[in-house]
Amino acid sequence: MTSSEPLNLTVDELLTTTRSVRKRLDLEKPVPREVLLECLDLALQAPTGSNSQGWQWVFVEDPEKKKAIADVYRIAANPYLAAPKPQYGDSRDERTPLVVDSAKFLSDHLHEVPVLMIPCLEGRPDGAPAGMSAGFWGSLMPAAWSFMLALRSRGLGSAWTSLHLMGDGEKQVADLLGIPFDKYSQGGLFPVAYTKGTDFKKAKRLPAEQLTHWDTW
Template identity: 50%
Template sequence: MTLPLSPDELLTTTRSVRKRLDLERPVPIELVRECLEVALQAPTGSNSQNWHWVVITDAGLRRTVGDYYKRSYDAYSDQRAARNAALSAERQAVGARVATSADHLAEHMGDVPVLVLACITVGEDFPPGNQAGLWGSLLPAAWSYQLAARARGLGSAWTTLHLAYEKEVGEALGIPPHVRQGVLLPTAYYTGETFKPAPREPLDTVLHLDTW
């Protein structure tokens, strides 16, 4: 059963859910599988389909991933205040709200019922030069997963801070060295129904027609 959302509603109201993830309500694995089936319809370079999806439901493993995420987040948050100080007052206010939400997720990442880790086969080393082709064969599918989750009443958040400890997380989960991690998607039912489009800078501030 999916929510009655138009395509534009789905695309503009799929938000990163952090504070409002329901940490107590179990998420059926069948629902996660439905979302991943949708994700597998995303494009990949040369139709390679060289992605892998690690779905983490074991409480101990979730706690392990959460601990590494929190360690990385603590280092990141120490730098965030200095960056935000250079922004406008309006942007600082937005940043403060996001920071509070992010703080909450960092404290509870290991409590989220399902963690989905999107990975891709690479080899021992990343390809040299521009890697757009590599990540373009994984990240659209991860976004499709988030859209499918939203349509099924699930919330998720796009997170990558754990990658500071990619090797350690990979070893804990048994991920082979030639498979690299792209994004971690904590997934749970959400509370509240107030999803709406987020404020963004006007299109014309970033739009370039023909030339810069």
């Protein structure tokens, strides 16, 4: 028995129904710390370059700090969400208004989410060659995604956001939370909450054959 009863999902169901959740985050239900640590323990099984495990994970529950982080987030989010969105000429265009509306909801209510999580990785890849940058973020992103999968498997949800990293936002949040800015890079901002219902479905994606290349582009 775990501290948050897992959903009865197959691997394929888990992988195809883990969504970026915004409007269906339960802003009222507390999230126990033991559940967060349980999910993080699972996430820490993800691969990391040279087995360095240089990650650190900052969970924010304090209302005033959440509000301050949300204020930083909105500085970048408001103009980004108001700007014209690209047109792809395919099924993605159908979802754009819904995605924008959902993102606006999260921006407006970010400070109300029970927990905010910021994954950090030791080092700063600023200006690094592509190979080094890929290796750097590749040592954090698999674990962050595994954390989202673990949340989903236990009836919680999140959304991978990064708008607070724009401009000097990362430095402001680092100062607010005591993150050593010169030593650690922030990989995103994850609102964490139980979800209103657990009946998430597969997203509409472009078919794999349209995105696949064999032996040449």
